[in-house]
Amino acid sequence: MASKAFGIVTSTPRRVNVHGLQDYRPAGAFTFAGKFRVIDFPVSNFSNSGIKNIQVYLNKHPKALTDHLGTGRSYNLNSKRDRLQLFYCNHHMENEVYNTDVSDYLDNLADIKALPQEYVIIAPCYMVYKQDFAALLDEHILSGTDITMLYHRVNNARDHFLNCRVITMDQDQMVTSLEVNRGNRQNQCVFMDTYVMKKELFISLVERAAAYSSTYSLAQMLAVVIKTEEYEIRGAQHKGFFASIDDLKSYYEANMSLLDPKQMRDLFNDDWWIHTRTTDSNPARIYDGADVKGSMIANGCHVEGTLQNSILGRAVQIGKGAVVKNSIVLDHAVIGPDVVLENQIVDKYAKITKTKELIATPEKPGYVHRADKL
Amino acid sequence: MKQGGMLAMILAGGRGSRLHALTDKVAKPAVSYGGKYRIVDFPLSNCANSGIDIVGVLTQYESVLLNSYVAAGSRWGLDSDDSGVFVLTPREKADSGLDVYRGTADAISQNIDFIDQYNPDYLLVLSGDHIYKMNYDKMLQAHKEQGANATIAVRPVPMKEASRFGIMNTNEDGDIVEFEEKPANPKSNLASMGIYIFTWKDLRKLLIADMKNPDSNHDFGKNIIPTMLAENKKLIAYRFEGYWKDVGTIDSLWEANMDLLDKKNELDLSDSSWRIYSEDSSALPAYIGPEAEIDRIYVTQGAVIMGAAKNSVLSTGSIILEGATVTDSVLMPDTKIEEGATVTRAIIASGVKIGKGAVVGSADSEEILLVSKNVKGVE
Numbered sequence: 001m002a003s004k005a006f007g008i009v010t011s012t013p014r015r016v017n018v019h020g021l022q023d024y025r026p027a028g029a030f031t032f033a034g035k036f037r038v039i040d041f042p043v044s045n046f047s048n049s050g051i052k053n054i055q056v057y058l059n060k061h062p063k064a065l066t067d068h069l070g071t072g073r074s075y076n077l078n079s080k081r082d083r084l085q086l087f088y089c090n091h092h093m094e095n096e097v098y099n100t101d102v103s104d105y106l107d108n109l110a111d112i113k114a115l116p117q118e119y120v121i122i123a124p125c126y127m128v129y130k131q132d133f134a135a136l137l138d139e140h141i142l143s144g145t146d147i148t149m150l151y152h153r154v155n156n157a158r159d160h161f162l163n164c165r166v167i168t169m170d171q172d173q174m175v176t177s178l179e180v181n182r183g184n185r186q187n188q189c190v191f192m193d194t195y196v197m198k199k200e201l202f203i204s205l206v207e208r209a210a211a212y213s214s215t216y217s218l219a220q221m222l223a224v225v226i227k228t229e230e231y232e233i234r235g236a237q238h239k240g241f242f243a244s245i246d247d248l249k250s251y252y253e254a255n256m257s258l259l260d261p262k263q264m265r266d267l268f269n270d271d272w273w274i275h276t277r278t279t280d281s282n283p284a285r286i287y288d289g290a291d292v293k294g295s296m297i298a299n300g301c302h303v304e305g306t307l308q309n310s311i312l313g314r315a316v317q318i319g320k321g322a323v324v325k326n327s328i329v330l331d332h333a334v335i336g337p338d339v340v341l342e343n344q345i346v347d348k349y350a351k352i353t354k355t356k357e358l359i360a361t362p363e364k365p366g367y368v369h370r371a372d373k374l
Numbered sequence: 375m376k377q378g379g380m381l382a383m384i385l386a387g388g389r390g391s392r393l394h395a396l397t398d399k400v401a402k403p404a405v406s407y408g409g410k411y412r413i414v415d416f417p418l419s420n421c422a423n424s425g426i427d428i429v430g431v432l433t434q435y436e437s438v439l440l441n442s443y444v445a446a447g448s449r450w451g452l453d454s455d456d457s458g459v460f461v462l463t464p465r466e467k468a469d470s471g472l473d474v475y476r477g478t479a480d481a482i483s484q485n486i487d488f489i490d491q492y493n494p495d496y497l498l499v500l501s502g503d504h505i506y507k508m509n510y511d512k513m514l515q516a517h518k519e520q521g522a523n524a525t526i527a528v529r530p531v532p533m534k535e536a537s538r539f540g541i542m543n544t545n546e547d548g549d550i551v552e553f554e555e556k557p558a559n560p561k562s563n564l565a566s567m568g569i570y571i572f573t574w575k576d577l578r579k580l581l582i583a584d585m586k587n588p589d590s591n592h593d594f595g596k597n598i599i600p601t602m603l604a605e606n607k608k609l610i611a612y613r614f615e616g617y618w619k620d621v622g623t624i625d626s627l628w629e630a631n632m633d634l635l636d637k638k639n640e641l642d643l644s645d646s647s648w649r650i651y652s653e654d655s656s657a658l659p660a661y662i663g664p665e666a667e668i669d670r671i672y673v674t675q676g677a678v679i680m681g682a683a684k685n686s687v688l689s690t691g692s693i694i695l696e697g698a699t700v701t702d703s704v705l706m707p708d709t710k711i712e713e714g715a716t717v718t719r720a721i722i723a724s725g726v727k728i729g730k731g732a733v734v735g736s737a738d739s740e741e742i743l744l745v746s747k748n749v750k751g752v753e
Contacts, residue, residue: 034659035675073448261661268658278654282643283409283674283687285635294664299410299675300644312659315644 002081005119005137006053007046009039010101010193011089012060013217015163016126019248020367021347028056028125029064030245031330031348033258033268034298034311037068038245040075040276041130042123043084047075048272049133052082053115056125057104062088074277085111100217102209105202112203120202122218124193128243128254130272131194139236140196146231147201147222149175150194152242157181157188163246165191165219167235175233178223192238193219201231241267252345252365255311255328259294281314289320298331305335313348326362333368344368380514380571381494382421383430383462383485385478386414386440386502395746396624396723401433403502404440405627406706406724408634408643409674409689411652413621414444416507417500418459419650422450424510427457428492431502432481434464434474443653450651462488477592483581494574499594501568505630506618507641507648508569513612517571523607524577524599526550527569529614539565540595542611550609553599564611567618570594576607617641628721628742631687631704634672655690665696681711689724698728703735712751720745 012027021030028039039056046054054072058065065086071077072084089104105112112120119140121133131150140148151167154160161181166188168177181188197205209221225231241263243254258264268274281300286292291306300315305322312318313330319337327344335341336353343360346352347370355374360366368374386403396405403414414431421429429452431444440461447459462485464474475481482489482499489497496517498510508527517525528542536557542564543552554560580598584590590597602609617640621627633639643650657676662668667682676690681698688694692705697714706724711717715728720735720743728734729751735743 261663264658264661273656275656280649280651280654282650283634283672284660285637286668286671286673287637288670290668290670292662292668293666295662296659297662297673298659302644309664 003049003051003053003134003137004117004141005051005121005133005196006055006115006117006199007042007051007133008105008120008122009042009046009054009056010122010124011057011099011104012125013101013193014096014099016246017163018245018251020369021248021251021345024347024370025061025064026058026125027245028058029061029068030126030251031313032128032245032255034296034313036274036276037065038128039065039069039125040274041128042125043069043072043075044272044274045123045129045131045133046121047072047077047275049131049135049137051121051133052077052079053117054083055085055087055108055111057101057108058086058088059099059104062086068277070277075275087111097215100209100215102206102216102218102221103214105206105218106210109203109206112199115199118198119196120199121196122194122202126245127192127194128241128245128267129192129238130240130267130274131238132272133196136236137196140234143234144232145174145234146197147233148196148236149178149222149233150192150238151189151235152192152238153187154190154242155187157190158183158186160250161188161190161244164244165193165223167191169235173235175226175235178219178226189235189237190242190244191219192242192244195222248345248365248367249363252328252343252362256309256326256362259296259309259311279314284312290318305337319353347372350374379428379492379494380426380496380498380510381428381430381489381492381574382417382426382498382500382510383432383482383489384414384417384421384500384502385481385568386431386433386444395744396627396721401440402622403431403433404443405621406689407505407621407627408631409672409677409687410654411650412443413505414440414502415450415650415652416505417502418444418450418452419648419652420506420508420510421498421500422452422651423648424508426498426510427452427454428494429459430462430485430488431459432462432475432485446653449653460488477590477597478594479581479584479590479598480592482577483585483592486578486581489574489578497572497574497577499570499572503622504567504618504620505641506567506614507616507645507650508614509648510569510571513569514571516610516612517573520610521608522571522610523573524602524609525571525612526599526609527567527614528564528611529567529618530563531565533560533563536560536563536565542566544611548611548613550603550611553595553603555595564613566595567614624721624742624744628704631672631721632685632702634687635670635685657690660688663696666694677705681713692722701737715749715751717745719743 166181209216284301286303294309296311298314303318304320305318308325317334321338329346330348334351344366346368349371447453619630660673660677663680669684673688677688678693680696681694689707691708698711700717704721709722710727712730714731718735723746727748731752
């Protein structure tokens with residue numbers, strides 16, 4: 001049965017700033033768990049929920065995502081009724097402050113209005129979680145409220161999720177405030193930038209936000225209407241794996257947390273496949289003398305050295321005598337013989353052969369630029 | 375299909391009974407190989423990489439899985455408007471009733487109507503159970519340049535083994551003058567690889583005559599090639615030097631898997647200019663646990679190793695639990711080796727579970743053990 005909702009995957013918001021990685025690609029295109037991209041999560045969530053009309057908004061560096069998403073075939077968006085639209089919005093590149101999700105939607109309002117679905121579900125491009133949106137939509141309709149906001153309870157908000165917003169609710173789960181996490185409390189309900197509402201309401205909020213301020217985002221508009229109590233806005237709790245990838249440390253921690261088999265199984269299981277574009281790489285080869293423990297290895301890798309508690313993207317090479325610990329090495333990077341890496345994020349195509357030691361701390365992981373030769 | 379093009383037909387009908395229980399449920403071309411591949415991925419990927427748009431796959435034995443697998447031509451990029459992979463099973467025809475394919479040539483004869491739709495100039499006939507990488511377009515160039523009626527791919531085998539193969543005897547120009555099936559005293563060491571290019575209009579005539587011949591076995595090696603030689607047609611041998619393996623037995627299937635562990639293996643599946651396409655699952659990258667002991671493995675995404683793995687090939691969804699040891703073995707997809715179990719010199723068939731503490735296979739055994747049923751644990 002065709003869904004009553006269409007899906008939106010947002011462009012990278014201003015407050016997301018992942019050092020280095022983001023110089024080359026938008027947040028949705030970050031590699032996650034060795035072979036996935038962050039955007040595979042929202043798009044798979046939509047597709048698995050039977051929501052097959054999906055709009056993806058892009059601002060900077062669109063190439064990485066247009067290549068990756070294509071026509072959506074990797075996500076089972078194969079039938080003639082399915083549609084994955086990519087909207088590239090770059091009208092305010094010269095002044096970041098005007099690059100808001102609201103400006104993205106305004107640019108494409110005709111396309112939004114043309115969709116036949118009654119509801120819209122909006123999901124961020126930079127958060128990793130699994131969610132059955134069909135169930136969330138049913139729950140929203142049943143509640144009779146105007147807007148449903150998805151949130152996740154955390155107990156480490158003092159020094160995590162600092163680029164996120166948090167909400168408060170009354171005893172009936174109705175949202176009473178939405179504001180930036182100021183790190184003043186450990187226990188918070190982090191807003192997952194995910195909402196469900198009728199398309200008509202969505203369009204009116206977008207238009208109102210634009211009239212209110214040229215720099216307003218949809219979330220800021222929402223904060224206003226929560227204060228004025230014009231609408232019934234309900235919080236829906238999300239359970240399971242959740243990560244917001246908004247700076248280098250959160251990128252590092254979200255990836256590393258998957259090396260815990262319990263967390264890994266929580267995010268990836270057979271009932272809810274996360275789809276991605278295949279590259280047809282051959283299986284990984286681990287040679288004699290290699291020592292591999294507690295690690296995740298994507299296809300196409302060659303490992304001759306020591307690997308501990310690390311994640312390798314596709315076709316990574318780890319030379320003889322190299323020691324890679326607590327690190328994330330992205331696709332096609334080469335770690336030469338006898339090189340020692342600890343707590344590093346090595347971007348794609350980097351080649352480390354001459355520098356023999358790169359050591360950082362988990363609190364402040366190191367970063368090696370794309371295609372750097374060290 | 376492009377004007378003057380070549381259409382490929384893959385003979386995938388064989389049961390492959392020497393692979394025993396592995397082919398009880400699936401045809402030989404659909405048997406798993408190298409962690410993430412099926413045997414038929416090789417000829418299909420070779421076709422796609424050689425620029426062949428239309429591929430017919432001829433199947434008849436246990437073909438449901440094979441049919442559903444090859445029908446998704448998108449895996450090999452063969453699903454545009456003018457390309458496709460077509461599964462051709464024996465069909466009931468108005469004039470002749472339902473016949474199974476009576477031989478390799480008959481399988482093509484029964485599909486002349488299919489081939490005629492595309493009006494190809496050349497027909498490539500392949501078998502669906504060999505592991506190799508080959509550019510068929512280069513072979514076609516040789517066929518055209520020499521104005522041959524048929525070109526047969528051959529590879530040199532050691533002279534002392536030549537009597538196990540179909541041997542092509544050639545003159546100094548490389549023209550085939552004689553074909554001998556398993557000769558007792560071989561005159562040459564050029565073994566047929568079962569890969570043929572025919573000029574279609576020549577072959578078409580021969581096939582129609584062959585269909586009506588009650589004494590024929592309807593086989594390329596036994597009937598069509600000898601007839602062409604008798605009629606003085608131009609048959610040339612096309613030499614192929616790369617990796618090639620017939621995986622017709624459990625031992626040879628195991629060996630072909632073990633070849634992948636070799637650092638300098640000739641097959642080189644990591645060559646991005648000639649990829650072998652397959653079904654790529656959405657599984658996570660391979661996970662190797664904190665206590666795992668790993669030495670020389672070929673491992674694909676979706677595998678989980680908590681125990682020990684040595685000198686082995688591990689497929690998608692294969693799991694080795696804590697304290698289990700897998701040595702010199704092939705774990706096919708979705709196998710589970712439970713805590714403390716030991717697997718040595720074995721192929722564990724898809725979906726099979728080896729229970730806690732069970733011991734299968736042995737380092738001293740000459741033959742490779744095929745385990746196709748669950749093995750109970752030892753309490």
